[in-house]
Amino acid sequence: MDIKQIQDLIRFVSKSGVNEVSIEQNDFKITIKTNQAPTYVTAGVPPAQPMYEHAPVAASSVPAAIAETAPTVAPVADTSHYITVRSPMIGTFYRSSTPEKPMFVNVGDEIKPGTVLCIIEAMKLFNEIESEVSGRIVKILADNASPVEYDQPLFLVEPI
Structure with a gap:
């Protein structure tokens, strides 16, 4: 597992609300824990996006109803x-x-x-x-x- 995959995994854990993720491969093991209340989710690592x-x-991005009453900018x-x-x-x-x-x-x-x-x-x-x-x-x-x-x-x- 390279550093990019680890960073993607950290992003996934922080955004998903998962409390703990453990991955174990041949000679590699990683566990990422957060202080959030446990939420159980099964998902893959998100694909990388261009920087x-x-x-x-x-x-x-203002809804139409609000935009109509908002002052002109x-x-x-x-x-x-x-x-x-x-x-x-x-x-x-x-x-x-x-x-x-x-x-x-x-x-x-x-x-x-x-x-x-x-x-x-x-x-x-x-x-x-x-x-x-x-x-x-x-x-x-x-x-x-x-x-x-x-x-x-x-x-x-x-x-x-």
């Missing part, structure tokens, strides 16, 4: 040409390696594949998240030292 994708065209900027960098795991988002050091990237910075964008701490492991695209940082969507979910948008990047 980068183009941002969807802005669409209203200025149109949202078109983000369809931006690339959304998403979190590959659940953890705590950090913009720098320590509070005293400068941020890895800021709005307006040009990035290329391999550029470290942030760190996500998961289970006391600090994972550097590197860019897989070239472009310019347009917006940082997560707050420093805040928890992030799997597949949560972290950055908007304008391709160059």
Whole structure:
């Protein structure tokens, strides 16, 4: 079992509400436990999703009845040409390696594949998240030292 499969299994356990999962293979055994009340579910590991994708065209998620009574708001900027960098795991988002050091990237910075964008701490492991695209940082969507979910948008990047 490789690290990607283990991360997928951890995501599955945290989202499904399962209290404990044990897997045993030839020379490998893993048990993942949570502090939640037991819930019994039988399911497979979810398929991996791509970490980068183009941002969807802005669409209203407000129900029609509420939208009719809501005050008119200025149109949202078109983000369809931006690339959304998403979190590959659940953890705590950090913009720098320590509070005293400068941020890895800021709005307006040009990035290329391999550029470290942030760190996500998961289970006391600090994972550097590197860019897989070239472009310019347009917006940082997560707050420093805040928890992030799997597949949560972290950055908007304008391709160059």
